[in-house]
Amino acid sequence: MALIVAKFGGTSVASPDRIKNVARRLVRLKQQGNDVVAVVSAMGKTTDELVGLAAAVSDNPPSREMDRLLSTGEQVSMALLAMAIDKLGYKAMSFTGRQAGISTTGLHKMARIVTVDNVRILDALSEGVIPVVAGFQGIDENGDITTLGRGGSDTTAVAIAWGINADVCEIYSDVDGIYTADPRVAPRARKLSQISYDEMLELSSAGAGVLQSRAVEFARKWKVVIHSRSAFSDEEGTYIKEDSAMETAAVTGIAHDTSEVKVTLRSVPDMNGVAGKVFSALAAKMVSVDMIIQNISEEGFTDISFTCPESDLDKACETLERILPDINAKAIVVDKDIAKISLVGTGMKSSPGVAARAFTVLGDQSINILAISTSPIRLSMVVDQAQTATAVQALHTAFGLDSDSVFEETQLTPEEVAAKMVKGR
Amino acid sequence: MALIVAKFGGTSVASPDRIKNVARRLVRLKQQGNDVVAVVSAMGKTTDELVGLAAAVSDNPPSREMDRLLSTGEQVSMALLAMAIDKLGYKAMSFTGRQAGISTTGLHKMARIVTVDNVRILDALSEGVIPVVAGFQGIDENGDITTLGRGGSDTTAVAIAWGINADVCEIYSDVDGIYTADPRVAPRARKLSQISYDEMLELSSAGAGVLQSRAVEFARKWKVVIHSRSAFSDEEGTYIKEDSAMETAAVTGIAHDTSEVKVTLRSVPDMNGVAGKVFSALAAKMVSVDMIIQNISEEGFTDISFTCPESDLDKACETLERILPDINAKAIVVDKDIAKISLVGTGMKSSPGVAARAFTVLGDQSINILAISTSPIRLSMVVDQAQTATAVQALHTAFGLDSDSVFEETQLTPEEVAAKMVKGR
Numbered sequence: 001m002a003l004i005v006a007k008f009g010g011t012s013v014a015s016p017d018r019i020k021n022v023a024r025r026l027v028r029l030k031q032q033g034n035d036v037v038a039v040v041s042a043m044g045k046t047t048d049e050l051v052g053l054a055a056a057v058s059d060n061p062p063s064r065e066m067d068r069l070l071s072t073g074e075q076v077s078m079a080l081l082a083m084a085i086d087k088l089g090y091k092a093m094s095f096t097g098r099q100a101g102i103s104t105t106g107l108h109k110m111a112r113i114v115t116v117d118n119v120r121i122l123d124a125l126s127e128g129v130i131p132v133v134a135g136f137q138g139i140d141e142n143g144d145i146t147t148l149g150r151g152g153s154d155t156t157a158v159a160i161a162w163g164i165n166a167d168v169c170e171i172y173s174d175v176d177g178i179y180t181a182d183p184r185v186a187p188r189a190r191k192l193s194q195i196s197y198d199e200m201l202e203l204s205s206a207g208a209g210v211l212q213s214r215a216v217e218f219a220r221k222w223k224v225v226i227h228s229r230s231a232f233s234d235e236e237g238t239y240i241k242e243d244s245a246m247e248t249a250a251v252t253g254i255a256h257d258t259s260e261v262k263v264t265l266r267s268v269p270d271m272n273g274v275a276g277k278v279f280s281a282l283a284a285k286m287v288s289v290d291m292i293i294q295n296i297s298e299e300g301f302t303d304i305s306f307t308c309p310e311s312d313l314d315k316a317c318e319t320l321e322r323i324l325p326d327i328n329a330k331a332i333v334v335d336k337d338i339a340k341i342s343l344v345g346t347g348m349k350s351s352p353g354v355a356a357r358a359f360t361v362l363g364d365q366s367i368n369i370l371a372i373s374t375s376p377i378r379l380s381m382v383v384d385q386a387q388t389a390t391a392v393q394a395l396h397t398a399f400g401l402d403s404d405s406v407f408e409e410t411q412l413t414p415e416e417v418a419a420k421m422v423k424g425r
Numbered sequence: 426m427a428l429i430v431a432k433f434g435g436t437s438v439a440s441p442d443r444i445k446n447v448a449r450r451l452v453r454l455k456q457q458g459n460d461v462v463a464v465v466s467a468m469g470k471t472t473d474e475l476v477g478l479a480a481a482v483s484d485n486p487p488s489r490e491m492d493r494l495l496s497t498g499e500q501v502s503m504a505l506l507a508m509a510i511d512k513l514g515y516k517a518m519s520f521t522g523r524q525a526g527i528s529t530t531g532l533h534k535m536a537r538i539v540t541v542d543n544v545r546i547l548d549a550l551s552e553g554v555i556p557v558v559a560g561f562q563g564i565d566e567n568g569d570i571t572t573l574g575r576g577g578s579d580t581t582a583v584a585i586a587w588g589i590n591a592d593v594c595e596i597y598s599d600v601d602g603i604y605t606a607d608p609r610v611a612p613r614a615r616k617l618s619q620i621s622y623d624e625m626l627e628l629s630s631a632g633a634g635v636l637q638s639r640a641v642e643f644a645r646k647w648k649v650v651i652h653s654r655s656a657f658s659d660e661e662g663t664y665i666k667e668d669s670a671m672e673t674a675a676v677t678g679i680a681h682d683t684s685e686v687k688v689t690l691r692s693v694p695d696m697n698g699v700a701g702k703v704f705s706a707l708a709a710k711m712v713s714v715d716m717i718i719q720n721i722s723e724e725g726f727t728d729i730s731f732t733c734p735e736s737d738l739d740k741a742c743e744t745l746e747r748i749l750p751d752i753n754a755k756a757i758v759v760d761k762d763i764a765k766i767s768l769v770g771t772g773m774k775s776s777p778g779v780a781a782r783a784f785t786v787l788g789d790q791s792i793n794i795l796a797i798s799t800s801p802i803r804l805s806m807v808v809d810q811a812q813t814a815t816a817v818q819a820l821h822t823a824f825g826l827d828s829d830s831v832f833e834e835t836q837l838t839p840e841e842v843a844a845k846m847v848k849g850r
Contacts, residue, residue: 016478068503080490083483086483
């Protein structure tokens, strides 16, 4: 007997049959005595198809029109899901972002939620209806449709869960929870039964892309309990909520990210202001610089390296080539074959030995650390991409995260794993 | 310098390239100094695809959800058209039915327009914007999306034209106007420069399916001038407006309709109440009976025939078989190979000889008339379907409608024409 928001992503509603599955799942929750509100994304690749249509009409479509175009995707899936629930003999009613009371800023394509007024949803619930809400969209003060940016449906779900004071916001996907590491890379990874908001945010930004960071931030701020679980099984997943343990392990999970590249400026004169020029120019072009490494100066020259998403690489190189004469650097060198390995855990704050231990573990495996960055609850190290699996597995074992069981599908060599990994997942 | 509503159907916006064509056309109208509002249908077969998705989820989808699903089709095309206009350097803004101020009854899937409040459209026009309105949809008093029924975009266009007091409502399609007869059947058909609302309504209901009857009725009631023209040429089409001529020709146009079938009840006892039983039963099952023919009684028995749309035939036969024992008829005979030929003209009221002349013309061609029905401005005759082209051509010539020029593509034999004709067009 709970009040549940259940969010289903594009894969879970990709076909009429999958929509019927989701309907059965919602009805089962209802039969168990729960009140339930569904939030849905657009079916499968619909959003990409709509983006393609827009691109065929204009290379620079106005964002107001883009939002109305994209918002139709979720409106199709919400109507179909409501039909499927109705077909099972239960009452359902679909709600657009507007009808669900999601008011946003007027910044199209990346609107922020301003207020949530779920009176119509609460009315529907009190009449025994299963409300089905279109994710990803809201309405600005002009009454125009806005969208919350890619993946914004998670944020819609959390906002609604807050608005109706739900017990839990269940986020269903093709992943069955949060793991101590990516099981495809670390066969002994364990599913976590719970994780704190802070840890989840660090893991997400370090490359573990199960949940949208923005949704987790919203949940942390407004204390909404998220349950990340599989759309294809009934097993419990992972709860993301406030850390309630008195003491925690030093390391909760290990993330890896192969979507970044390392850029090095060779032989830059070691003078005041050079680094400032480089990173100001990159910031002006909106390049997301992650880590910065400056090597030891030799004879008045130094190398400056940084990492950034591969998708920003072209912008970064153009920018650097433009300022190259100005800073007297000799060359720009790009290394795409890097991986960032991050240890995350709130216990890290009170365990000062974590970094030293991690370096030793990687050293024992003859893995060279190319760069390091830290936050109070995270330690990230850049290594050669080919060593990703070896590094993750060694750290996973060393920090006591190994499960007794082994994922069978991940009995792969580190090379096979590297080949299988999707860049920027 | 005029205020124009321009409506484009699904074929005209079926692809990004066609949408760009429509945008160029609208910009040209604007460059000529006109103010213009566009109304669009869903792209190509989108509506059919959405109907297919719904059918895959439920065999009886709730109509509220069906309306939200279908309304997304027009929302996609309106956004894309606004983008295409913007790309040409002109200001455009899309409007849903709600934003365009189309309020309807709550009868989903076949809502009727209650009020039109175009303040947002007028505001946009005053700022030099080309408003692009989603056809086919409105909003009921609960704030729920409604749709106006198939082809409702014509009605939206006429309603907006009335709401903003436009000079003309241009309806663009793949047909370049209203003809004295279907040029595929009558090679000497002439395009009419204008036609009255009453004549247009009679022609539409007699099978000439260029415009939606409901849109024409709305236009007649509120005195909106419609201009039916081609989306693919600049040539003038046909104006549908109030009859302004002092005197008019007896016959304005000839329509034919091959979508009906004739059903005959053989050897019914010629007793009071039998016809009443038959047609009450058919009415109860929503069979649209068009013409009724009762032959002369012989020895106390008679044949009762009627015509109805082929799509109602199964319902009609089931109904008749059920009551057959009750009325003591011998058999049900169905004739699918019939055509209804209709002469339409407001001048017919003051030309009593039209019917007699039409019968003589068909008699001279050895064409047997199977049934007759009339209205003050229409005379319809049912003939053998194979004789459609012969009948239309002979009547077209006899009533002085022939053009000097001949449609080359229609140099077909009557048999070829019959084979080419689309049932229920």
